Amino acid sequence: MAVRKDNKGILFTLPALGLLGFSILLPFLAAALMTLTNQRMLTPNPTEFVGLENYSRLLSVTVREVPREIDQQGEPVVDADGNVVYQRLQPILRSDPELRAYQTLTEFDVGPRRYAILAKDLVFWRALGNTFFFVLLVVPIQIGTALGLALLVNQDFRGRTAFRTFFFAPVVTSMVVASIVWSFLYNENTGLINQLLGAIAGSGVVAINWLGSEALALPSIAIMSAWQGAGFQMLIILAGLQSVDQQLYEAARLDGASRWQQFRHVTLPGLRNTLIFVVIATTIAAFGLFIQVDVMTQGGPNDATATLIYHAIRSGFREQDVAYGASVAVIYFLLVLAVALAQRRLTRSADER
C-alpha cells in the first residue's frame, strides 16, 4: 500500500510536543544542568561548576578486605564459637584520608577472607535496592489483587456496584490519610493487626514489629500500597474484561472448556493489552514511592525503607543541597526511562512473534 508522505502529522503533534517539552523536557534539562554545580537552596555563594562531583559522590563504590582482629601475641582472635573476629571497619576508614568518605554497604566472605563493599553515599545504594525490591513486591501483589477483584465484580450478582465502590474507595482516599491509618493498624503494641493475629492464635499477645523491623518494614508498606492502589487497576481491568468478546466464551463452553481453561485461554489473551498497560503504569508509579515512607517510617529503620525519591527530597529540601537532590532525581529518571523502554521492547517483540 502506498503511503502518502507529508508533514502535516508533525504539525498536529506540535501542541502536544510543545507542552511536553515545556513541562517535562525543560525542567529535566534545567535539573540535569544543576547537577553539574554545587547549588544550595539559600546561599549567598555564587553557584560553581563542579563537573561530575555530585555523581562521583553518589555512585562511588569500592571493595576492601576487612582485617582480622589480632591479639597481643600477634595471633588472630577467635571467639568462643571458633569464629574469626574481624576489626570494626569504620575507625579504619576514618583514619584513611582516601577512604574517609566511605561507609560500609555490606560485607561478604570469600573463603577465609572477608570483604566489605564501601560506598560514599550509603543511603543512595540502599534506596536503590529498596526501590527495586518494592517494585518487585508491589507490582505482582497489586495487579494480582486488582485482577481478582475485577473478576469478582464482573460477576452478575446483587449489589456488585456497591462492591465496586468499596474496592475503589481506597483510591480516592488521600495517601497521607491511608498511611496514618495503616500506621495505627501496624503498631506493634496496640495495633489492630497484631491484636487480630493474637486473637486468632489464641495465645493473646502477638508483637510483630511491622514497621519497626528491617525485614518487615518495606513488605508492610508494599501491602498497604497495594491495598490503596488496587482499586484503580481493578477498574481498568474491569473495562478490559467487558470488552472481551462474549462469543469466545460461548464457543469455549461449547467445546467443553472448564472455568480455568476459559480464564487461561480466553480471558487472559483478551486482557493482554490491558495488562501490559497496567503493568507498565503500576511499575512506574511504584518507582516513585514516597508518601508512605515519609509518613510511616521516614526511611527507617536503618534505611530499610529509604527510596530514591525520599533520598532526593531529603537531600534537596531538608538538607537544602538542591544540586545533589537533583542528581538523585536524574538517576531516578534515567532508571524509570530504562525500565519503561525495556518493558515496551519486551512486549513489542512478543507482538511481532
Next chain:
Amino acid sequence: MIRCSLLLFGIGLLSVTAAADPVEIDLWRHEAEVVELTASLEAVDRFNAEQDQWRFSVETLPQVTYTSAVTAAALAGQLPCVLDLDQPVVPNFAWSGHLRALDTILSTEQLDALSEGAKGTYKGAVYSVGQFEVVLVLFARKSELQRYGIRIATMESPYTADEFREALRLIKRESPEKFPLDLNAKDQGEWLPYGFSPWIQSAGGDLIDRNSYRRADGYINGDAAQAAARWYQSLFEERLAERKTFVDAQALIQGRAIFHYTGSWETNRYTQAFGDDLVIMPPPDFGNGPKAGAGSWHWGISSTCKHPDAAQAFLEFLLRPEEIAATSSARWQIPTTEAGATLTENYREGGKWRKLYEYSRSYAVKRPATPGYPKISAAFEKAMMDIRFGKNVEDALNVAADAIEFDVERNRGYGFSN
C-alpha cells in the same frame, strides 16, 4: 517552584490594590493554631489602631510548608516587609542576606531584656526577636510517682540520668506492660534535634564546635555525646520507651506511661487533665546540669523591606511588656522578658507556671546559630533514629560528624573563617 511564584505574584497583587493613605505594609506568618493566630492578628489590629501612618496586612501560610514557601519567596526576591521565622533557620536567611540586622534598629535596652532564646543571631548580630519561648520538661503525676516511691525532681536537685533510668526500670519491673517514658516517638524531623541535643549538651558534648562552627568531629561524636546517645539507646533496648508510636502525648493521660519528656507546649493540656496532681520537673541531668532547647518562632525584617521604619515601629511594639504578656496569656507560652512575665498571671513571681520561666532562663541552649543548621539537624535526626533502632552509637554519630563537616566545606564554611 513555578506554582509557588505564581501564588506569590497573586499575593503581591492583592496587597497592592488596597494601598491608600496609611501605607500598606505586608507581613507573613505561619498558620498557627487558632488561639495563637487570633492573638497575633489582634496584636496587629492594636498596632494598626494605635497609629495612622502604616497599616500592616497579614498573610498566613500553612505551617508545614511555611519555611519552604518563605525560602521560595526569598529566592524570587518577594519577601514581605515583616515575617515570622522558626529560630533555627534564621542564620540561614541572615547569611544569604535576606534579613536586616536588628542591633541598630532596636534599642540595646530592648535587646538586653530579652532571654537568649528570644534572639536569633548569626556571627554575633541579632536578626530576629521572639515574644515567647518554649522549654523542655518532664511531666508526671504526683500520685503515680508516690505509688512507685519515686521522688519529685526539682531545680535544686534534678534527676541524674542514672537515677532517672533506675526509676524507669523500677516502673518497668512492677508494670511490665507499661512503657514508662513517652519520648514523642511519633514525631519526626526537628523534634529529635530539639528534644535530644540538650542531652548531648548536658553530658558535655554539642552538635558542632560553637567557636568555629566548622568542626563537628569530637563534638557530636565525642565521648560525652556517645555516652548520652548510649543512654538514649538503652531506653529503647530495655523497652523503657517505645520506638515508634502513632499518637503522641496520649500515653500519660491514658496511664500507659508515667513520664512524658516534651516541650512546655503541653503544660495547659496536662494542667487541665490532672489539675494539682500534675508535676512539672526539669529534664534529667547528664553531668553539666539540665539543658533545654530554646528558641521558638521569631519576627524578622526582610532586607527588601521598603519601609524599615514601619517594621521597626512594629517590632518595638511587639516587644512591649504588655504585648509580650498578651501573647503569652493567649496560649500559655513562656514570656521572653521579665517585665512581660510580671504582667502575666501564670509566669509572674509566685505564678503557677513560674518555674517554666525559670527553667527557660537557666537551662536554655539555642540550636547552633549557623546557616548550616539544616544539615546538622538532618544528620543528627538520622543518627538518633538509627541509634533508636539499634545501630552502633559510635558509627552513627561518626557518620553525622563527617556529613556535617563535608557540608560545611561544600559551603565554604558558611561565612565562618577557620
